[in-house]
Structure formats: structure tokens, C-alpha cells
Amino acid sequence: MAQSALAISRKTGISAALLVLALIVLALGAVISRAETGAGLGAADWAAIRFTVLQALWSSGLSVLLAVPVARALARRRFFGRGALVTLLGAPFILPVIVAVLGLLAVFGRSGWLNTALEAAGLPAVSIYGFHGVVLAHVFFNMPLATRLLLMGWQNIPSERFRLAAQIRLTPRAMFRAVEWPMLMQVVPGALALVFVICLTSFAVALTLGGGPRATTIELAIYQAFRFDFDLGRAALLSVVQLVLAGGMALLVLRLVPDITLGGGLDRMMPRWDARGGVQRIVDTIVIVLAALFLLVPLVAVVWRGVQGWAQMPAQVYHAAGISIMVAIASIAVLLGLALPMAGWIAARKADGGEAIGLLGLSASPLMIGTGWFIVINPVADPFDFALVVTMLVNAMMALPFALRILVPPMRDAVRQYGRLSLMLDVQGWRLWRVVLLPRLRAPIGYAAGLTGALSMGDLGVIALFADPDRVTLPLQMVRLMGAYRMDAAAGAALLLLALSLGIFWICDKGGRWRAEA
């Protein structure tokens, strides 16, 4: 039905989707073409698959569940430092894994702050290692992301709705059921699918905090197959398992999204009369403080360690930082070129699993993609010459599902509200984007660009296979420092990485929200 309501060119969107699919399928095909022996899936693999799915379900469920009250509180309150807090919500997610793990351990570890405090109070120590540790870490990484996604959902509710609700004196509970619940039904499934896929491909976090080989994920088995056994057939098989799980979950969940619209408004923000009550205020305050503590204390640990090691950073770290910044900017450009047409295409369709294609890019093991392309490129050219192109493409592909999740809901609203009018006025093609869509989507585009920049900055994914010796990126330089005992200097580099990632995130995000409240 919505298909006819707007003349968004479907061609570019479909081409972008096909390109993403082709990049994955090509890599997979290349790996399979070189496979020789290939052991099937054994009992250990099935155990790994079970563990992977179970922890991903728990992690994504908890992340999104906890994000609901936090996003609600943030949507209803205005306070000093709110903007900074919303920006910092991006931080855990973009930290290199090992840095975030060390930050978490500084708080929850055996000699962390929590256990030190417990010991001082004469209480028994708690251990972070185990299934709960894996989930805790994944919630730390992904709850902020889910919060941001839900917060955008709240901001997309037309303020007139709240005004109307206030006029008929809806209680907060009734308000939740009438206005907020339908919005959540639209936003939660996508957020759930996204976090599920992120947790599905977890490897180092799950292993380290899981406390041993019980916490073996599919990604670890893929790594082992590529690196140690060089069993390409097995690696391809496991990659397919991962793709099927992610794609299946995405299709399943995205089907749940109801085909409704929240209606149009005047694109303005309004005070929330419904949230003025004392109890409401106290609950929101407690929720915000708890969430901020959970997220910020480990970050403080990271910053503290970084400040101590800052002076020991060798000059090469700054050089690497420059390269990382360039890669990040280029990746943003590639991403927007892919994501905007795709989002337009998906938004113009009925609500369904079009977004799943984006998620496939994220669920494909970077090692598989890297190896596959290496097999393709190597016979015809020096892989190093393609290092930058491949890195940019892969970074954009990894960020694509985030960008789609951010862009599709507001795009869908814009299409529904202005589609018929645009068609009537014969606003099409580039003018449609410039006059109608882009101004409505400024904030989400800024957020998506910021997230992509930050993700690219911290990415290590395919670098390992294509790393050009003369163009070392910041995360790789940090890993090298750690590999050479220089943990202090590495902590400094991690802080620089955090600052740059947050910086690029803040600039894009702020740019998108400039002169608009968010």
C-alpha cells in the first residue's frame, strides 16, 4: 500500500542491498572454493551453538528490557548534563573489546572496586566470571545502544499526542498504554534483533568473562578453523550457521513490527505534563542515576588508566590516529551512500524483513569476509593495495544494520506523512530527498554517521589480513603495544581512541541535532 505513496527510486536501494549481499556471498563462495577436507559439525560445535544462542538471547533481552525505563526517563526529563550523558551512551559500544573488558574488571573483577568495597564491609566476594559475566558485559556494551534507539522512538512521537493526553488527564500508566506502548512495539523488535546479532558474533568478551571453554562461541570456532586448523570447509560451514541464526532471528522479530503509524505532528517538542508527579520524578531520577553509574564507572576506570599511561605513548600512536581518522571519515561516506537509498527502499515497503539484509553484514564473521576477499583479490592484485578500500567497505557494512535501524523508522514516518503530498506536488528524485526527507532525517543521519565513524575508528575486523605495514591504524597500534608488554602506553592509546571515537560521534550527532532538540 505504501509502495505507491511515494516516488522514492527503488533502484538505488535495491542495488545497495544487492551489493551488500554480493560482498557476503562472494566471500563465502571464495572460502568454500578453497575448502578441502571439511569436518562436519561435532558435539562440541553444537554445544558452542547452544551457548552462543542462549547468551545472545539473554544479553539482547536484558539489554532492551533495561533500556526501556532508562530511555523513558531520559525522554521525560531535562537536566544539566543530559546532552553529555546521551553522547556518553555511545561510549561503551565503541570501545575496543579488550579495553572495555579491562574497564569492567576494574569495577567487577577479583580485585576490582566492587570486591574491595565488599571486603571492607566484611561481605563475601562476588565473581564476575561465568555466564552472568558474559551477559553483564554484553548488557554494558549494548544497553546504551538500545537506550539510544528507544530514545529516538520517544522523540518521534508527535508532541501533540502528549498535549492531548495531558488535556484529557491521562495517568502515566494510561499514557504508557495509549501512546508509548505502540511506539515500543515498533522500535523494540528492531533493537532486539540488532543486539542479538551483535552478541551472536561475540568472541573475546564471551571467552574472557565466561571463564573458560564452557563459554565457547561460534565465532571462536570460526577463528580456530581459519587460524589453527586451516579447515576452510569447516570455517565456511560455521559462518553459514552464524548467518542463518542472525538472518532467522531478524526475519522472525521484524515480522512482529505492527504496520501502524504514530501519526504526524508539527515536528516540535513539548513539555511532558504527564510526568510532573513527585513519584514519577523520583523513579526517573533513580533510573537515570543507576544507569549512569553502571555505564560510567567502568569508563572512569578506562580514562584513569589512560591518563596514567598517556605520557608513555610513543609518537607512532599519533600517526596511527591520523590514519584512523581518515578511515573513519571515508567509511561514513561509504555508509551513507549505502544506507540512505536502502532505508528509503525499505521504508517505502510494507513493514517486513528488508532490514535483515543489513543484519547479515554484521553477522558475517569479519575473518570470513576478510579471508574470502583475500582469496578473490590475491590472484589478481596485491591485497595491500586494496587495504583501505576493503576496510572502508567492511566498516560500512558492519555499521549498516545500525544505520538502517536508526534511519528506517523515521524514514517510514516521513514517507507516510509526506508521501502523498510529495506525489501530488510531483516532488521526486533528488528534490524529494533534499526538500522532504533529508530535513526530517537530519538527526538520525547525524547519529548514524557518528556511530559509523566511531565504529570504524575502533575496528580491528579485517585489518589483520589486509593490514598495510605502512598504514597502521590506532586500534592495531594499541594491540601491538599490548603485545609488547607496554600495557600502560596501550591504556594511553585506548584513551586517545576513546576520545577520538567520541569526538567524531559527538560532531556528527551534534551536527544532526543542531538547532533541533533531541
Place this chain on the structure above:
Amino acid sequence: MKYLTFATATLAATTAMAETPELVVYTYDSFVSEWGPGPAIEKAFEEVCACDLRLVGLGDGAALLARLKLEGARSDADVVMGLDTALIAAAQETGLFQETDIVADYALPVEWTDPVFAPYDWGYFAFVHNKDVTPPANFKALGESDLKIVIQDPRSSTPGLGLLMWVKNAYRDEAPAIWEAMADNVVTVTKGWSEAYGLFLEGEADMVLSYTTSPAYHLIAEEDDSKAAAIFDEGHYMQIEVMGRLAGSDQPELAAEFLKFMVSDAAQTILPTTNWMYPAVTPDAGLPKGFETLTVPEKALHVDVQNVPALREEALAEWLKALSQ
């Protein structure tokens, strides 16, 4: 006119570079980093070879071998440096390597006779601890103690694989029982060496699997003498890092020259304080100051490289079973 001069100069430079033979050496990441041996080795070799040495860092030893298998005989590499004893059998199986005629007076605790691969440095695996901790005397004592350790996963890390082979080598059929006893000592298992060592330095564990030479880094580079390596009376498994030249090399003489250079005094004096391992050939001036403080195991354990793959498979299954309960 200016442009023309510039263009001519560029052209001349390119021609000059094309005439200088290039030797491509694949190695692991930490070798080529600015604080690793790479820059000094490159400078020293280029002084004597009239060539351009290109060191290419590719992850760790396992990644190096995987890369080589991917490239096959078409590889640009002339020399591969950074495989270890655990990977030699698999490397030989590729048939990509050519025998070497290197003769050197190796300072290894075992006799080295491999015709293809030549060692350039080595070390003993060991648990590193802070000196205020009383270390156990062997794996059995460790299993009975309350000491917490961090180890690396043998499925993703070479030191992790080293520990697996160490226990298997020392205890053979008893190895599963040793692992079961140690299961409650293992705080966690990490993807690689860096994560484990980082966790140890953060105080997450009393001991970490590393090398007997690790305390040398803290002593020499950080003037910190608080770290020591625990000596186990079963003996210590060794990691011998080796290099080999590829049969498909387009610079066979230069490759041979490089291997010789790596066991010469010039290269061997660089390695101990950049790669933090024992040199394969003791330099004329002896080991650097600080190395004499290191504890030295009384017994070196070594597995014939041909037996590694079979032993590894068995040991890995036992390890998974013992630690998954």
C-alpha cells in the same frame, strides 16, 4: 620546467628502487612494531645487503601460516620468520619451504637438526607472578593450591597451545587429572597472550602463563624487579621460534643471506631486549645485563615436531573436557 625536474627526479628514484632487490619477509605483528626488533634488524641488514628489506607483520605465528597456505606457491614472501615448534609440522606439510644450509653454534637446551627451519630465538614457557606470591613447585602443587591463574586458549593462541603441550609432555596419561585439579585455579581463559597478561597486571590473577624471560622486560625497560617466573620441577616446555625460506622465492641468495644474518652477532644482540626472548646463538658480548637475574629451569621439555599435531589433538580434547565441567 620545475615539474619536469620533479618528474625526472621521481622517475630516477623509481628506477633506482627497481634496481635494488627487495627481500620480503613475513613475520608476526609484534616483530615489526616500532618497539619490536623490526626497525633495528631492517637497518642492520640493509647496511650489509645492498637490498631493500620489507618486513610484513601478519598477526601471530598461526595467522602467518594460515596466510601462507592461502597464498600458496604464488606468495610474494621470500622468507617466513616467526613460526614456532608447534607449527613446524604443519608448515613442512605445505611443501612451500626449501632446505637451508645454515650452520650455527646454537645455545638451545636441545640439539637442533631440522633441515628446513632455523631457530632465531627461544624461551621457556612459565607462570609469571609477583614476588610477594610464593609460587608452587609444580603443576600438582598448583592444582592443590588456592592460587589463581590466567591462561590463553589453545584454540586461538600459541602460548595457550604451549601450556597444553607442556602439561601433556610432563604428565602424558595423567594430564587429564592435572587439568581437572587445576580447573578451579583457572580464573579465566583468554583469546591471546596480551589479554591474559593485561588481566594479570590488573590483579585479576596471581600468576599468568608467559615466559621465563618476561620479568626481564619489567626489570630492564621499567626498572621494576617485582616480577618473577615460577620454576616447575617437571621441567619447562620450550618455544623455539624459527624461520625458513620459501622455495618460490625470486631472491633465493638474498633469502639465504638473511637467514645467516639472523643468527649472526649483529641480529642476535638486538633480539633479547626487543623480542624479550633468549637469542638462539649467544652473542659475543653475552646476554644483556639483567638477563642473569632470570630464573632458569633445570630441565627443558621438548616434543619432536613431527609428533606435535597428533599430541595436540589428544591434549586439546582432554583440556576441553576437564575445563568444561
